[in-house]
Amino acid sequence: MINYFALTLTEMGIGKIELAVIGSVILIFPILFVYASKNLDAKGVFEWMMEKPNDWIGKN
Numbered sequence: 001m002i003n004y005f006a007l008t009l010t011e012m013g014i015g016k017i018e019l020a021v022i023g024s025v026i027l028i029f030p031i032l033f034v035y036a037s038k039n040l041d042a043k044g045v046f047e048w049m050m051e052k053p054n055d056w057i058g059k060n
Contacts, residue, residue, distance in 0.1 A: 009019070038044070 009015075014022075
């Protein structure tokens with residue numbers, strides 16, 4: 001006989017609000033990660049530095 005063991009969400013203390021937060025993070029994080037990684041590559045940082053050369057920290 002096989003006994004399966006699992007906890008329900010309420011037994012773990014996860015309510016509706018936590019489920020909503022977890023779900024929204026699962027949906028939003030990959031989108032923001034791809035967007036940020038496109039803007040934080042070396043070429044993007046270099047272009048930003050050339051747009052405003054007096055604003056970046058290395059200038060001082």
